Amino acid sequence: MSSDKNGSPLPASFSCMRCGISVSTNTPSSRIRNHCPNCLTSRHTTTREPRTTDGRCGARMQPISIAVLRGGDWALIQRCTGCSELADDHVEPDDNQLLLIRLAVRPLAQPPFPLEHLGALWAAG
């Protein structure tokens, strides 16, 4: 059985903090799953600055954006709702593709400046 950094064995399954479904920690990519494949939420377990006695925040982490790793794979950026710490996580093949693409296009859906002017710049340059 695999274990975490502290040496305690990881459970074979966990239930999501947000949507409540029970998911296995095994993934098709043979990495340990640590976010819910349905709503992409996870629990904040590893923290750089311990705030509680056992060094765990325990609050819900919600997905905020998609980053691209050097190899071209997607990484999920999550922010803790309790302590506002950021964390990144590999995107698994069985994650909710609709939510992933929604996160990826969200900046383009709400641009702070008109994007059509960039097209004019591109055509001129």
Added chain:
Amino acid sequence: MPRRNNERPGRRQPHGRTQRQKRMPGRNRDEYGKSFRCLHCRLDVSKSAPGTAHRNHCPNCLSSKHVDRSCPGDRASTCHARMEPISIAVRGDGEWVIIHRCVGCGDLGSNRAAGDDNALALTRLAVTAIRHLGSPLRIQLAIPPE
């Protein structure tokens, strides 16, 4: 009669929040000067500019420096390496936030996009995820493979 100067940092602002003091004694003087030089593109960036109150990244290449550890302005990090922009997140009010990753220690940070940031660099960062679509998403969205 002279008016009271309510604009001093550390004093309660009209919107209710208190501005945190940024200046700390006994530190490197050029770190708190009028300008800084970008670690990536070596551009000299003035700290006072329209469109932002706290300049914390280069407006040209959006790179930053790892100086804050847990909360903005604490200057508690000892890493001081370059932080490269990796993605754009959107806040609830529609504001863009640049996610930085430290190239030295791998820590993540977030900074608000400023008004004078390079719009082309910001848009390029925002479409990075769409450019690297995985194969399951390509099949679902009926996009032909590259």
